[in-house]
Amino acid sequence: MPSPGFTLAQIIADDGSPRLVLAGSLTLADGGALWQQLRRALAQQSIAVCDVSAVSRLDGGAAALLQALAVERGRAGAPLRWLGASGEVGRMLALYDCARSGSCAPVEPPASTLLGDVGDFAHGAWRTTQAILAFLGDLVVGVLAALRRPRTVHTGELGVLFERAGADGLPIVMLINFLVGAILGLQGAIQLHRFGGDQFLANLVGLSVVRELGPLMTAILVTGRSGAAYAAELGTMTVNEEVDALRTLGQDPQRFLVFPRVLTLLCVVPLLTVVGDLLGSVGGLFVAMTYLDQPMVVYLQSLQQAVSLGDVGTGLLKSFVFGGTIALVSCQRGLATRGGADGVGRATTSAVVVVLFALVVLDGVFTWVFSLLDW
Amino acid sequence: MASVLSVRDLAVGYGKEPLLEEISFEVPRGEVFAILGGSGCGKSTLLRTLVGLQEPLAGRVHFRGIGGPDKAMTPPRFGVLFQSAALLGSWTLLQNVLLPLRKWTDLPLDAATVVALARLRLVGLDQAAHQLPAEVSGGMKKRAGIARALALDPPILFLDEPSAGLDPVTAAGLDELIVTLARTLGVTIVLVSHELPSILRTTDQCIMLDRAAGGIIARGAPRELAERSPDPRVQAFFHRTTLPPS
């Protein structure tokens, strides 16, 4: 490190008292050295005067450091005086004299404790659950009210929303479901082949995909694509007071922002799931034809026998609920955003995590209920 | 006095079409220089071009004694206040001011905090140091932006509408700070402003821009312009009247 542009010396003044002498150029660039040297020198309580008459240059940052040390000393009961501050040096010291601009009171950051943080976290999780349920309640009430006056719902954006969530998401939904069907098919085929059960591959892949994996994989993809986007979009709007502005314009955010998105995903997720089911089954077919050398007709016939319309129906019922859940939670998380850019990030993360958790729980509940009903 | 900033035949704008053309002016060291003009005439765009955030469409901006717009690993040479203040929203006001100090000085945290708090005190915000930008008013954000721009003691400051949204008393305090920085401490200040009292109190020289004319329509000391300019657009600006239909 280059040597600093200033010097600090300690002398004995004419009256016999010790005194500090600063000389040269005091700038923020040498701030670290200035702070350390001056603090060390001032550790001696008896020094009450610092001579700055030989200081050629003093910038604002250095002046702030000098004045802060003087305040610190004053608070400890041993005030420090600047001697020979004239011209620009004097004016700079005056500008950064806190007594001039009001208070020298220290500014303490708000305290936080570990136990408090843990409590906040637990409380936060509970509040999130409550808020989402309350939001669901509001939504139901809102839907009932809107049914009577459907024109109050903002439908102008529906086309774009359908395109973004549906058409734009189609390629990835097709690809992932095909791959999942094929992977599942391969895993199954290896086992089934060992026991001579080749003809059951269509049962395995068809039922798993249509009842379980198609709806779930599709919902997970929609969560990542559309759910995250809704949370970020509504979060940014909330942070920028755009949502408040909507209220003052007589636009209910629920009808303007939430309804269209819920409606979109209620329609789009089942539609995507149908395509996903199809592609998953094709993935199984691909494995049957390449790995097991099964003719296409054999696979398709056993698929037809194994998978009933009811199986497809239960999957679609799930996907319908999944779609609503994704939209509901993502919009709620977005509208609950607080703070700035990091708030939007947290809202988006929270939306994805909460939705994925909710999807798995709902899936479990569905499976249990369907088994009770023997569907 | 030698000029710190000289601008020659500058054209600024977005895409191919320039918004403003043939902008030339000089700013001497330690002066307050104002860019005036109606809303949307390109003042912020000009300021962004001056500080190197936007490429000029033609002409050049030259800084004397403090180098050009920073590109490499050198500390920023000028402080900039954006029109929207542009504070980092997830950081407190203090952390916003600390950011450049931590990056460009070797100060330990306690000393850097001392300096940052002193900057906030200059603009009357030390007691709000631990608040987030979202928790303070628009005028406070602006002032925190000024404190951040001042953090590294830049020799030249660019301020986009510093006193917009401030009450008259706070605005007067800010004017005083600007005058102190320029007159007694030699900081060069280029500002955009609509506040007539502030302009008259602080500004040495100004240029007035016009969207339709696509460039500078008047230049000089604001008081002179207000009293002597024959241009009806200048008169309308300084006397808060509407322009007669042409």
Ligand SMILES: Nc1ncnc2c1ncn2[C@@H]1O[C@H](COP(=O)(O)OP(=O)(O)O)[C@@H](O)[C@H]1O
């Ligand atoms: N990012 C942008 N892209 C294209 N045009 C812009 C952009 N930002 C601003 N403009 C145009 O430039 C003009 C001047 O903007 P600005 O410099 O912000 O005006 P002001 O004088 O009010 O500060 C505006 O009228 C706007 O049409």
Ligand SMILES: [Mg+2]
């Ligand atoms: Mg502007």
